[in-house]
Amino acid sequence: MSREHEQGMSIIVKTITRLTVGLILLYGIYIVSHGHLTPGGGFAGGVIIALSFVHLMLAYGKDIALHKMPRAASAFFEGTGALMFLAIALLGFTGGYFFLNFLPKGEPFRLFSAGIIPLCNIAISLKVGAGLFAIFVALTLLKVVSEKKK
């Protein structure tokens, strides 16, 4: 039980978090960008990216974590991810069909191949990551007084 309970956990946890949270974020980005080659993809990578921010909040308390990713920024990323996904799907109309894979496909098993799939993965990871972080913030921190109706 640490004395400063509002400011996060003990100093051992804070030191290890400082060393590893960047690596967790990098691992999440790796899983997102190799979604068409290895298992994973947008959703799993997005969850790992969200978990790196949640890890920061658990270890350091809510002020520093909300300083790194403010609530307005997470709402903005969420909307942007969804609209990017929809825009990519609508651009398939240039090839004639909704959601058509219209970019050049390249050769298999390279990183820059498979048309629109890596772009869709990035859009999904933005939305899922920001969404999960916002859910965590809403469920644990904000005790909002219920808004009066009339």
Added chain:
Amino acid sequence: MTPYLLCLTLFAIGLYCVLRKRNLIKMIVGIIIAEYAVNLFFIMVAYRVQGRSPIYSPEARITNMVDALPQALVLTSIVIGLATTALLAAIAMRIYEKYKTFDITKIRELRG
């Protein structure tokens, strides 16, 4: 046959929790267990005997992979379950703020 029956038993346990427990949070846990059981059943339907994982790489021979379609569908289903669980948990928290209890026999404003 045994794995399928065990999976359906897990679904029945989840349904029992939803029907008979009196605490809101235990009902949510029951739904999570039942959802987990249905996803597991979906994956087990896709199993082929002596099958390998359906990952295609340049040096693999394409023999006898398990069915890959249910794995994508179960990913979608897990996301749906996550959204439902988050919403149920948020509603349960607000109920605790208003009623000061989690017991469903005491949360009975609407009747008739």
Added chain:
Amino acid sequence: MEVVNIIPLFVVLPLAGAFLITLAGKYLKRAPDILTNLTTFALLAASIFSVRIAWQHGVLVYNVGAWQIPYGIAMVLDGLSSFMLVTVNLVAFCISVFSIDYMKKFTSKWKFGSLFLLMLAGMNGVIITGDLFNLFVFLEIASVASYALVAFGTEKEELEAAFKYAVMSTVGSLFILMGIVFLYSYTSTLNMADMASVLIQKGGGNITLLVSVLFIMGFGLKAALVPFHAWLPDAHPSAPAPISAMLSGVLIKSLGVYAICRIFFNVIGVTPETLSILMFLGALSMVIGVYLAIGQWDFKRLLAYHSISQIGYVFLGIGLGTPLGIFAGLFHLFNHSVFKSLLFLDSGAVEYSTGTRQLKEMGGLSSRMPVTGATSLVASMSIAGVPPFNGFWSKLLIIVACVQAGRYGYAFWAVLASVMTLASFTKVLKYAFYDRLKEAMSQVKEVPVFMKLSMSALAVVCVLAGLLLIGGWNDALLDRARDVLLEGTKYAVIVFKGIDLG
């Protein structure tokens, strides 16, 4: 640009509108209103246009991403889909006009607009898809959005009702998913047309029986058939009035009745046992709903019980299996969407002006609120089956179809339920609108202009919908929808022919 490209717009437009509202709604004050109404108006125009192209071309199949069946997802537009699309989008447009004024009492309007458009995207997706798992995904989108909308005001009763509704509806979705898993393991395909042709070749068997039971339980929980109706009397009154109208008017139809019709008539193939189970459950809902509704003194709770009863009428009509029965059931589905939404909007207007929902506290409101009183009169006479409003025609056709099929017992219960509905709504009209004006009610004013506009529009549709039975309108809308259900599992052949053409 071919005309078939309009099909994905039914899902893309509300999704784009919902996400744009989340980005822009907090900063621009009028943006949620304008975006919501623009989107629903565009959807209404597109759905009326889709009726015309479904009439000209027959069945239109759209392969998403240019992947052929059975590798990809297909969207199918035929007579039944275009009929349901017109129903859903017409009611949604009127409700979104109503909610411009009504939601001024709630603080965060952009959340309402975004969730409303998400629910509409889910409902349109259920109607227009041709793939079974895609139907489940859109069903879940619409359901989760509706749980959040029922709990929108975060008062005590709304949260309790939302929790009960969410738990029961999630259990229903689990049954549906289990049914889809069994069907996939038996036929190893997910496309509805392909599955129908495989089931014709392989024959039914025990798996089809198990899947039918699971689907009746799952979709019955969504459509509030008795005995799966326990969430509806709590959830529909507690939601804000436009959401009650949306839930009771279109959600239980699009997710419950349409999905049962599509899966049982076109994919699995309907047997006389299935039809008699549907008819029995429909008759049970009809009688139990109206019997429990008579003793209610809360305006919206009474309307919710009547929803259960009228959905029983629809299932009774469709479960008959004869051409006249299916025609009558589908016509009653359209009529019920229109007049039940109008009734819930009326109750919302009454609550907006007087602040109460209890019938014993109201009295003589039609002298102070003329438009609300007139539209309630039209809607009550429609639901009770008074000529020449639209409810009379559809109930008459259901009873005639029952008598023609030789089911005299069901016809008797239908007439009895209709008489009890008339009694119940006479009570509502007397206590709420046409009695002496109480002193507490003497200061109420009429509702603002957008609410009056939307209620009058729905009342006009109520009066004119009887004209749907004559001539060219009949052929375009209802006959096409009935033919799709009557041809049963030959749906597969027609869809494959549609792929070769378009």
